[in-house]
Amino acid sequence: xxxxxxxxxxxxxxxxxxxxxxxxxxxxxxxxxxxxxxxxxxxxxxxxxxxxxxxxxxxxxxxxxxxxxxxxxxxxxxxxxxxxxxxxxxxxxxxx
Numbered sequence: 001x002x003x004x005x006x007x008x009x010x011x012x013x014x015x016x017x018x019x020x021x022x023x024x025x026x027x028x029x030x031x032x033x034x035x036x037x038x039x040x041x042x043x044x045x046x047x048x049x050x051x052x053x054x055x056x057x058x059x060x061x062x063x064x065x066x067x068x069x070x071x072x073x074x075x076x077x078x079x080x081x082x083x084x085x086x087x088x089x090x091x092x093x094x095x096x
Contacts, residue, residue: 013043
C-alpha cells in the first residue's frame with residue numbers, strides 16, 4: 001500500500017535510466033532507501049518503491065501501452081508544480 005504514485009514519462013531508454021540514476025542518487029543522499037528496483041536493466045518501465053511513495057518511470061510507449069493513467073484515474077492528484085518544497089538535504093545521523 002502506498003500513499004503516492006508518481007508516474008514519469010521518459011523520452012527513451014537512456015532518458016529513463018538517467019532519470020532513475022538521478023532519483024536514486026539524490027534520494028539516497030537524503031537518506032531514503034528503496035526496495036529492489038524493477039526494470040532498470042531494460043529501461044522500458046522502471047519501478048522504485050520507497051514504501052509510502054512508488055515511482056514509475058516509463059517510456060512514452062510503455063505508458064500508453066500499460067495505461068497507468070486509466071488505472072489511477074480515480075485517485076486524487078497533487079499539483080506538484082504549485083507546491084513549495086524544501087531542497088533535498090541529507091538526513092542527519094542519530095546521535096548515540
